[in-house]
Amino acid sequence: MTLDDAFNPESFRSTGHRWVDQIAGYLDRAATGQEMPVLPFTLPAEMLAGVESDFPSEPSGDLLARIETLIANSNHLHHPRYMGHQVATVLPQAALVEATNAILNNGMAVYEMGPVQTAMERRVVAYLSEILGYPEDADGILTHGGSVGNLTALLAARQAKAGHDVWTDGQREPFAVLVSEQAHYCISRAVQIMGWGTAGAIAVATDDEFRMTHEALRAGYELAEQQGRRVLAVVASSCTTATGSFDPLEEVAAFCQANDLWFHVDGAHGASLAFSKKHGGRLTGIEHADSVVWDLHKLALMPALVTAVLFREGRRSYESFAQEASYLFESVDSEFEWSDVGRRTLECTKRGMGVTAFLMMQTYGTRMFGENVDKLIDLTQHFAVIVDETEDFEIATMPEANILCFRYKLTRCGDIDDLNRRLRDQMLRSEEFYIVQTQLGGTTWLRITIMNPATRLHDLEQLLVRLRELA
Ligand SMILES: Cc1ncc(COP(=O)(O)O)c(C=O)c1O
Structure with a gap:
């Protein structure tokens, strides 16, 4: 491809049409969350090894195939079982504005x-x-x-x-x-x-x-x-x-x-x-x-x-x-x-x-932004009450926002902090949920932030089920 070709609107049009289908397909898969990991588990060195280190001087490969690989190896914030760090599940149409901005x-x-x-x-x-x-x-x-x-x-x-x-x-x-x-x-x-x-x-x-x-x-x-x-x-x-x-x-x-x-x-x-x-x-x-x-x-x-x-x-x-x-x-x-x-x-x-x-x-309209806040916080608070009522989990504090720290509290032997660190690690490796951990007053807690309005109570109940199985 020459520099002139790269700026050719026709080439942009045909790739762009395919790109829209690609992203819509990705959003479909992510929304059901059935057939994809939330975050594919790969250690940094392994990831680096899989990413090309040489930059060819001539055109090579297909951009959309590369975008597919990019998507596959990313953390999927549109997956209902993404509940890690506080980064938005983005309104899909915002991507159209961002592309225009670019x-x-x-x-x-x-x-x-x-x-x-x-x-x-x-x-x-x-x-x-x-x-x-x-x-x-x-x-x-x-x-x-x-x-x-x-x-x-x-x-x-x-x-x-x-x-x-x-x-x-x-x-x-x-x-x-x-x-x-x-x-x-x-x-x-x-x-x-x-x-x-x-x-x-x-x-x-x-x-x-x-x-x-x-x-x-x-x-x-x-x-x-x-x-x-x-x-x-x-x-x-x-x-x-x-x-x-x-x-x-x-x-x-x-x-x-x-x-x-x-x-x-x-x-x-x-x-x-x-x-x-x-x-x-x-x-x-x-x-x-x-x-x-x-x-x-x-x-x-x-x-x-x-x-x-x-x-x-x-x-x-x-x-x-x-x-x-x-x-x-x-x-x-x-x-x-x-x-x-x-x-x-x-x-x-x-x-x-x-x-x-x-x-x-x-x-x-701005009302939708309020609805999103309500939905995320209400679900987090509802789930916190459920966790608080279990015999095997405890919460750090009743949530005021969409962030909850909780942990498994039963151990036959061993340390509760170690156990919860292991649970988070195993959850990461299982690729089923993305949750994180934090230290509060020197102790380790599992931490979730519900960011995706598509997350349901059922997803959270399943999180408890899986954590119990792993404990
Ligand atoms: C309370 C608070 N302040 C500041 C930041 C940093 O913001 P940014 O990641 O946009 O730099 C964060 C990020 O999580 C945060 O939670």
């Missing part, structure tokens, strides 16, 4: 490189801000993932609360944030990227339900003072990764207000509860947060990655990267202030990620 490749750093993409992103940001209960002058951006999003928010927190222009002058004293001991590791990573060291993220103890307490916040604050560190911010989790626990946002807000701290909510997973009338109450108090991170590729059915970083006072969104690039950006006062999104993102070029969220919400 062709357009509008890079968005400046308005002209993504005009309608920039406008759609702004509408998505405004809608998400509104359903969180933020005021009208809230603003924000979309970025590539919760980890980058949390870093972006914490950079703004530093600039706003340091008392001097850290961005320009560097840091004059040691700072810290208070963060739940259960928070996602990307928070301490962000703190370390900012140069505050490991001691810059002060772990706040949690209660039996894995939520930060007021007393522990106070103790963390005092510890920072003893260590000669100035606390700039508190990071609350809505919800935590391991157990899906929601920190008490009203209390954290009051603590931040009393101590003049930035209040950040890592809502990467749980902010999507704002779509739900039934479960949205868990987020009460989020409207007081100075900033919120929200991953739409978790509970909002979007393909990875698309993360909103929202600021209650919109102007704060310019403080994360208080930097000018004169060859790119117009004057700060101009119309281009909001429309050159690269001014406010870590990325220069970025995917037109708001387009997919915008078109899916416009086309399908």
